[in-house]
Amino acid sequence: MRIVVTILAVAALASVPLWLRDPYLLNALITTGIFVIGAMSLNLLLGFTGQLSLGHIAFFGIGAYVSALTSLGFDIGLPGGWRLVHEPWPPIVGLALAILIAGLCGYFVGLLSFRVRGAYFVIVTISFAEVVRLVALNWVELTQGPLALTNIPSIVLPLPGFGEMTLRTKLQNYYLVLVVAFIAYLLIARLVHSHFGRAMRGLMENETLAVSVGIDVTKTLTLAAVISAAIAGAAGSLYAHYIRIIDPEVFAFINTVTMVIMVISGGKGSLAGPVVGGLIFGLLPVALRPIMAPEAQWIAYGGVLIAILFVLPRGIVPSLVQRFVRRRSGTNSLSPVALAETGAKEPA
Amino acid sequence: MNEFLQHLVNMLVLGGTYALLGIGLTLIFGIMNVVNFTHGVLYTFGAYVMFIVVQQLGLNFFLALPVAVLAGWLLGALIELTLLRPLRGSDIDTTMLVMIGAWIAMQSGTLWIWGGVAKSVATPFPDAPLVLGPVSVSWLRLFVLAAAALLILVTYLLINRTSLGRAMRATFQDQDTASLMGVNVDLIYTSTFAIGSSLAAAAGALLGPVYVIFPQMGDLAAVKAFAIVILGGLGNITGAVIGGFILALAEELGAGYVSSGYRDAMGFLIIIAVLIFRPTGLFARAERVG
Numbered sequence: 001m002r003i004v005v006t007i008l009a010v011a012a013l014a015s016v017p018l019w020l021r022d023p024y025l026l027n028a029l030i031t032t033g034i035f036v037i038g039a040m041s042l043n044l045l046l047g048f049t050g051q052l053s054l055g056h057i058a059f060f061g062i063g064a065y066v067s068a069l070t071s072l073g074f075d076i077g078l079p080g081g082w083r084l085v086h087e088p089w090p091p092i093v094g095l096a097l098a099i100l101i102a103g104l105c106g107y108f109v110g111l112l113s114f115r116v117r118g119a120y121f122v123i124v125t126i127s128f129a130e131v132v133r134l135v136a137l138n139w140v141e142l143t144q145g146p147l148a149l150t151n152i153p154s155i156v157l158p159l160p161g162f163g164e165m166t167l168r169t170k171l172q173n174y175y176l177v178l179v180v181a182f183i184a185y186l187l188i189a190r191l192v193h194s195h196f197g198r199a200m201r202g203l204m205e206n207e208t209l210a211v212s213v214g215i216d217v218t219k220t221l222t223l224a225a226v227i228s229a230a231i232a233g234a235a236g237s238l239y240a241h242y243i244r245i246i247d248p249e250v251f252a253f254i255n256t257v258t259m260v261i262m263v264i265s266g267g268k269g270s271l272a273g274p275v276v277g278g279l280i281f282g283l284l285p286v287a288l289r290p291i292m293a294p295e296a297q298w299i300a301y302g303g304v305l306i307a308i309l310f311v312l313p314r315g316i317v318p319s320l321v322q323r324f325v326r327r328r329s330g331t332n333s334l335s336p337v338a339l340a341e342t343g344a345k346e347p348a
Numbered sequence: 349m350n351e352f353l354q355h356l357v358n359m360l361v362l363g364g365t366y367a368l369l370g371i372g373l374t375l376i377f378g379i380m381n382v383v384n385f386t387h388g389v390l391y392t393f394g395a396y397v398m399f400i401v402v403q404q405l406g407l408n409f410f411l412a413l414p415v416a417v418l419a420g421w422l423l424g425a426l427i428e429l430t431l432l433r434p435l436r437g438s439d440i441d442t443t444m445l446v447m448i449g450a451w452i453a454m455q456s457g458t459l460w461i462w463g464g465v466a467k468s469v470a471t472p473f474p475d476a477p478l479v480l481g482p483v484s485v486s487w488l489r490l491f492v493l494a495a496a497a498l499l500i501l502v503t504y505l506l507i508n509r510t511s512l513g514r515a516m517r518a519t520f521q522d523q524d525t526a527s528l529m530g531v532n533v534d535l536i537y538t539s540t541f542a543i544g545s546s547l548a549a550a551a552g553a554l555l556g557p558v559y560v561i562f563p564q565m566g567d568l569a570a571v572k573a574f575a576i577v578i579l580g581g582l583g584n585i586t587g588a589v590i591g592g593f594i595l596a597l598a599e600e601l602g603a604g605y606v607s608s609g610y611r612d613a614m615g616f617l618i619i620i621a622v623l624i625f626r627p628t629g630l631f632a633r634a635e636r637v638g
Contacts, residue, residue, distance in 0.1 A: 115624060115627065122444065124624075128616075293460065301456075304449075310446075
């Protein structure tokens with residue numbers, strides 16, 4: 001059942017460029033897809049460990065900057081008169097390094113910030129993202145500061161036996177994003193259904209109980225943070241090579257909020273949630289553009305976030321699944337087994 | 349040495365308004381356990397009320413300040429009644445996200461109404477600063493410090509000397525017991541949020557004329573308020589005052605001796621350092637407000 005839905009959804013998404021010819025809409029779909037990858041990685045933390053990280057854009061931005069700098073090269077002065085010169089490397093190496101370094105940052109941030117919980121965790125993660133933004137803004141020699149890194153090369157895909165392919169068109173980038181998103185989805189799904197995934201959810205439900213049955217809290221949370229950060233870094237790298245210009249505004253808090261809205265509206269703790277919520281909220285500005293001024297759009301954005309939390313606090317996907325399951329089983333209550341099947345969090 | 353003295357004077361002026369911001373947030377955070385992301389918007393709101401009253405209505409500068417405090421109080425009460433009261437009992441993440449939604453909507457509303465161009469407010473103070481030996485300070489900043497000190501004193505008396513303040517402290521200690529003793533907890537929550545919001549609006553109304561007024565001015569103010577609350581400990585008013593001055597000193601010294609680009613990084617670095625090394629705050633006394 002699940003597999004059928006997944007295959008149908010992927011086939012539907014893969015067929016979009018065949019009938020959608022509008023380059024503006026295709027562009028919106030690509031950037032939405034990149035943010036959906038970010039939202040899926042955020043969901044791993046927020047939905048499956050219960051930790052609300054509001055600094056997630058930091059890993060996205062670090063991935064973007066690492067990938068851009070790897071493929072552009074840089075020449076910076078170090079203390080003591082030394083210089084660090086880096087010749088440009090192929091963008092695909094940049095993508096790999098973005099994943100690696102974002103994951104590494106996730107490790108250190110996780111190690112430090114998981115000492116605190118709840119509101120304090122949220123504030124530490126926001127602070128981390130803001131410090132990274134200020135470094136990107138002020139370390140002009142490396143990042144060009146507000147002048148932005150420009151002319152970032154497109155990703156070049158090596159095809160053994162056929163030479164290589166530069167992913168320059170929107171069509172190519174669309175499929176690149178789709179493939180990466182699908183890999184990320186499968187990876188997260190595999191993780192969530194593993195022993196590690198059960199440990200994460202155990203922690204979310206009752207940390208004290210989880211510790212008492214022998215779950216290593218810090219290790220589990222840190223590993224979740226590393227994987228989440230690495231996937232966000234990959235999304236950032238795709239963003240850098242698609243948009244081809246990166247400035248410190250990529251770290252803006254509003255970008256984290258966008259991802260959070262995608263996860264919450266779709267349904268945190270549901271694998272398909274961030275995809276559904278991401279597509280809705282990624283494409284909402286496109287739908288609103290002809291009828292609303294940009295400021296009014298943001299007012300609507302804030303209003304919709306509040307409305308969703310009031311009306312559908314568990315998100316769209318879990319609510320729909322619950323309705324579907326209820327109709328099929330003919331009962332009013334949803335059994336814990338069915339909830340576990342859908343990967344949804346039990347109602348509080 | 350002279351430069352250092354000047355930094356100290358600047359710290360005093362800045363610290364007073366930071367303390368106001370911090371007290372407002374620490375009350376809301378401590379008593380209601382709400383991570384109030386609208387605090388920065390209320391700060392912006394106070395500054396815009398100042399702009400409306402002085403520049404658009406042409407009224408007296410000193411009249412505008414109480415108007416801003418009152419307007420902040422009303423807006424805070426409105427937010428509490430419409431958004432927070434229905435969510436009482438939901439988890440902290442839900443209220444936090446609702447507050448983020450309110451923040452985005454209100455900030456965009458400000459941008460929509462007044463545009464993104466920075467505004468300034470004319471003040472009745474002379475342009476020439478007061479020069480005392482090696483240091484100089486503008487009359488406006490002196491007024492800001494005095495007004496902030498007065499508001500801090502009023503808040504302190506309100507919390508420690510009135511029956512409302514006693515009920516607030518009781519609610520902070522134990523909400524259920526306070527409720528059993530006849531404290532109307534709903535009323536306390538609304539009052540707390542309204543008082544906290546009016547303090548944020550007051551800080552914005554005081555600092556707005558010192559700098560310029562624009563829709564995003566509250567974002568950094570909110571982060572600074574969080575830094576101060578974390579520094580001073582949850583619900584600790586004295587801690588918030590000291591935290592406000594420590595943050596102001598760190599910013600002044602950071603801007604003066606490191607790099608002015610990293611001035612605003614100080615708040616974040618303080619947050620990270622305190623939460624890692626001393627998560628309960630520097631002056632932890634979490635069992636009571638006051």
